[in-house]
Amino acid sequence: MPDALILLSSIALPFLGAIVAGLLPTHARNAAAWLAGAIALSMLAFVWAAYPTVADGGVVRHAIPWMPALGLDFSLRMDGFAWLFAGLVSGVGALVVLYARYYMSAEDPVPRFFAFLLAFMGAMTGVVLSGNLVQLAFFWELTSLFSFLLIGYWHHTAAAREGARMALTVTATGGLCLFAGVLVLGHIVGSYDLDVVLASGERIRSHALYLPALILILLGALTKSAQFPFHFWLPQAMAAPTPVSAYLHSATLVKAGVFLMARLWPVMAGTEAWFWIVGTAGVATLLLGAYVAIFQLDLKGLLAYSTISHLGLITLLLGLNSELAMVAAIFHILNHATFKASLFMAVGIIDHETGTRDIRRLSGLNRSMPFTARLALVAAAAMAGVPLLNGFLSKEMFFAEALSAQTSQLFLLQILPLAATAASAFSVAYSLRFIHGAFFGPDPTDLPRTPHEPPAWMRFPVEILVLACIIVGILPAATVGPFLDMAAHAALGAATPDYSLAVWHGFSLPLLMSFIALTAGVALYIGLQKQLRSAPDGPPMLRSFDGRRMFERAMVFLSWRLARTLERLLGTRRLQPQLRLLVCVAILAGAIAVQVRGLGPGNVMPSGIDPVLALVWVGGAACAFGAAWLAKFHRLAALILLGGTGLVTCVTFVWFSAPDLALTQLLVEVVTTILLLLGLRWLPKRIDNPATRQAEVVTLTRRLRDLTIAISAGAGMAGLAYGVMTRSPPELLAQHFLARAYTEGGGTNVVNVILVDFRGFDTLGEITVLAAVALVAYALLRRFRPAPDSVEIPEQQRDQSAYDEARPDRSEGDTVADWLLVPSVLTRLLFPVIILVAAYLLLRGHDQPGGGFVAGLTASIAIILQYMIGGTHWVEDRLRVPPLRWMGVGLLLAAGTGLAAWFFGRPFMTSYFSYLGLPLLGEVPTASALVFDIGVFALVVGATVLILIALAHQSVRGQRAVPRSSEGRAAATRVAGDD
């Protein structure tokens, strides 16, 4: 049979079967069982078909391209060792399917059970047949996943849910560690391919990353095989249906861990680290499991701890770093699978026929189910290591290994045989308890059901397995010998030692140990009789040491307390701390970068500090400080102080001969301050500090802390600025523009030339955006309804009206009308002057400080002043600035200038310049850019006025809410009718 067919079918069949079974109707018990059985048997047949190849020491391989970018194929590989496991998986699988058919009740959704079981079988086959490590980790996690589903099959019971969750949490976690370990191992070897990995033992063991890889991989293997200290999940998993336990905890799931250790044994074992980690885990598990098993009241619990103990034995054997021990381990894996599966099935039969597994209620079943009793007796005897049964053989080998272990630590040589004998005695004791407790003694009294023999087919799998125990026990070399030999050779290669599978090795030390263990076990059981009858569940001394509870406590701690604490410490929903964090991180990041690299002085010497400028800056800093301090309590004061800071900036620009910048900064400063002032109208005037003393201290501390943060952020930025400015910059764009401003743009005011010529297209875009912003602000504010508390008439107006009312000679509104009379007259006088200045700035802009933008802002300021002092009604009755028209004209002019270039056969926005002699004014530069500049001017004025109107009309509308004036409506319609 072709290799590909064998391997692919072995993997694909169970998964396909799982899908089909999952699609069967809920109560199709027989159909699902037939399907599952047929699949398990055909898998067995396929595995058997590979026997001729692997028996010759060959390897069956097949690879399908999977992730070529990673050099990963989906590769399957079956050597003798994998063959043995694949046979175990499918063989025991077939028996379990048969057993489960009779075990599962008709009410359960049986097809789902078989679907999970088959999928698990596929995953397990995948683990043993994987030809590369990544794929192995992949199937490994799949077994965790499907075992979760199987254990949680009866998810209506709390025990099943808890058990399933715990099993998944522990094994999937281990699986992720394994995943990491596999990646590290692959990195060491340079390939994930199992053949390559198995051939590079020296490289792995001597690599610096050996230990991390080993620990991660062992975490995966030990959790899966329920080794101390991760053993606690296995007893919890006993909530699964018994066929699941029989399958998972004898032949498959828990064996995956030891399979992996054995698989990697040739390349990873042989070091001190391996010996200590694996050996210690093994010996601890061996003793602990066996000891605890004696005191279990639940038969399945007893078997669970016995399983833990036997896995410990196998782990210990693997940890001994001896080839013979390795062979013994493989042998014990086989033996344990047979007797433990049959014992689980026997317990299932008891549970099924009597309705309980409680050892205190069961007794004397030998009379009602004699045949099952005998089967269980033989299997338990194998578990106890009674001669002429298979368990005895591997135990003898174990004893021999324990006696001949090689290690630098001499005291171990005494401890190991002792531990082995003690554990063996314990196992005799619990086996006795199992058999004696359930099958012997007086007749049972209060069983839920009347016990009787199970259906013959339900007992059949047990019979097969027990038969195997006996035959192997009597004739080991003739039956299991070739298979074991093949597996050992496949796993160990040329290093396979000579060993003998005989029942009788003569009188030897191991035999003596067996004898002692048997006697001591029987004595122990008899001695413990009284205590066992009365004792509660769980072992004495270790009762408080409960892995499960510790796991749960750890989970609660991790998942609840730690998480909560972390969230409380690190998380917040408030904006301020979030902002604070952001700023602090930025400061820190900058500081670290500077700290690491050092920002030493630059190559440009800074000029001396002028004391006057320094003083101006002190004033500016004080203003900034005051603004920050007052921002929360008194916005108006904060705003005014902010203006002071802006002014200092302007002065600085002037100081360093940048009049253009200074002008722009000043105007922007004025306009924004005024707009902010208008906005302040709708906010509460001031918030008073809460009065209590303690709160003040807290607030003060917080504010001081924030101040510190602010100062360090500012200092950091200043430092960076200093760092930048004391270095001669690389060749930047500035030189480019300076050199070309006059020759190509016809202007000496470089900033303006950039705006209207070099970057004219950008400016066109910007003014378009400005127009859009103005329109949006207007549209948004038009429907804005001010908050009710801001609608009432301002305090000052109320006082004035009250004053009027109080006097008979004045009518209401007189004082208000005369309010700020002198300033208003002055501003009216100033209006034409400012407009003239604006025109001047506009015209001279190309060569000297000025330009359309600045001029537009200046004109806007003139209008804003009128609004502020004269009031909305007064201004709009007299001043006609239809903002939409201004904006439209501005845009058209600007765009038209650009388009005009086309008429002269030039690209868009090409500019033309010359000088024009005007009467009175003399020579005026008349670049085509001037027209563009006029467009900018018009647009800036229009946009500012439009926003202004939108804002100003808030107060008009606000008062309209108090029905008083109809003028507001007139003003509003005037603007609306503008377009």
Added chain:
Amino acid sequence: MAQVPNLIPALPEIFLAVAAMALLMLGVFRGDGSTRLVSWLSVAALVVAGGLVLAVGGPREVTLSGLFVMDRFGVFMKLLVLLGSALTLILSMTYVEREQMSRVEYPVLIVLSTTGMLMMVSANDLISLYVGLETQSLAAYVIAAFRRDSARSSEAGLKYFVLGALSSGMLLYGSSLVYGFAGSTGFDRLAAVLAAGSVSTGLLVGLVFVAAGVAFKLSAVPFHMWTPDVYEGSPTSVTAFFAVAPKVAAVALFVRLLIEPFGSLVEQWRQIVWFMSVGSMLLGSFAAIGQSNIKRLMAYSSIGHVGYALVGLAAGSELGVRGVMFYLAIYIFMNIGAFAVILCMRQNGRAVEGIQDLSGLSKSHPMLALAMAIFMFSMAGIPPNAGFFAKLFVFQAAIEAQLYVLAVIGVLSSVVGAYYYLRIVKVMYFDDAVEPLDRAIPAESRVLVAATALFTLLFFFVPAPLLEGAANAASSLFAG
């Protein structure tokens, strides 16, 4: 003046921008009743843009005076972004109708935001990077606060905006430092300058600030604070959008920024990325455990996923970048699927978002629960789901780059992460429902949940095409 530049490589962006405006017009003139029509047209526009991306994509091409680059990396990432946007838009249609926030601006804003994202992916200059980032963000701020009558939604939008503005400020400040010290904002020039000479501290500080600004958009630790609040406060459909497309775009931008212009500083920025990655993975997994709101949980989950993706970036190798891209591709499928399920969570016609509200889902909606379980298992990185492979590649890249500690922390935090993902599975399957969720599930959601679940589950059969695509795209970043 200059000739008209070659606009062909930018055709998808141009098309989307024009389409957004046209759709806005259509919507404005036809009113809010036409939201569904505009939504479907938006989806169509996104699909057309995807077609254009494929049509104009190819070997590296730089245009618009070096501001804009189109390469295979861009094609891959843009397709992911468009896919994410289109799918979340489809998902949100019924949701916005049921939540009475069906306004025509919604799809248009998503298209606009997507335009910004495409520009981010193709930015070849700090300036165009910023423009793309802001185009994306401004639209995002608005849709975060889309439900104006909800205080939570408004708060989310405002918070997003304020913090986003601050981080944009940092980005700009960093850019100006970079310009001041390197003399250029163009990626190609920067790369040449940095490769040629020694690196000044100012430039490094600039890089730090730029990285901080981008990290905010990524919601990587320590710039993650906004994520849970914004995810929780925004309408769920918007959260779904945030969790997918912007994240992909931000990662793409980060990758290009660090690999192309700053590629020669890998030793320096690796520390930053390392820290962000470890912080994100740990915080994402630990802080998620205590959550009871599923949107907050997904927020922390997304923080964690960004951490994993950054593991690949920290490697700084072609292998690492491939891992990042691959991770993102799988991430968006899982996330869209999970959010499709979350969007279906309604009780008595009201949207609910508690994790406990999922209890008993396996009984009331078995298929939905199964799909959600697949997504959760996949996010936890448990095979055979796609999430396993996503983690596989980034961790592998990290180990190849000898970042062992990073890889191990990654694995450990995914263990913790697995715990809270499994908690959702447990709630769905093991807890009894107090009140079952509504049965009516929109057809779009059904289709999308099924499709993404099948993708996630069956991905391992044919991983090669996606992997090849990612490898191909990653190599284009390293070719020049």
